[in-house]
Amino acid sequence: MLLLRLFFTYVKIGTFSIGGGYAMIPLLEKELVKVNHWLTMDQLVDIIALSQMTPGPISINSATFIGYKLAGIPGSLVATGGMVLPPILMILLIARFFFRFQELPVLQAVFRGLRPMVVALILAAGVSFARNALIDVSSVVILVSALFGVTLLRFHPILVILLSGLVGLVIYLP
Incomplete structure (x- = not known):
């Protein structure tokens, strides 16, 4: 029963992860x-962070990790399958028709409406993560420093990840 619920939950997530x-x-x-x-918010934040640091798409990595946590290898397979099935079907459908109809004003209007929605979803994720990640003054300093390093100083994201991890070791290791 868990595997079936996991599959359909990820089908839903995969369908609407625009x-x-x-x-x-x-x-x-x-x-x-x-x-x-199935998870606490802290666990989800940790899994998303791990998914971001491992090779591959964050959506597939997180589905694999979460599926494994909930139901072992079968859970990994089911969650990942549920996650990739809708986008594969959508891509096949879009590939069939998009280039033929991409210049239609109605399609262009739909995409103009979807772009700000995607930004809103990303910002909502950031706010949600901030509630769980910003636990003290040190975590706020790491956030501001990382943001400054990536946006203004144009540090490579890998360097920022490594430096933030090292700072975390120094500050948070007992």
């Missing part, structure tokens, strides 16, 4: 933390 991995985080929070109570 905008990529970060845009799906509010859906993950709603379905996995609030509706099914």
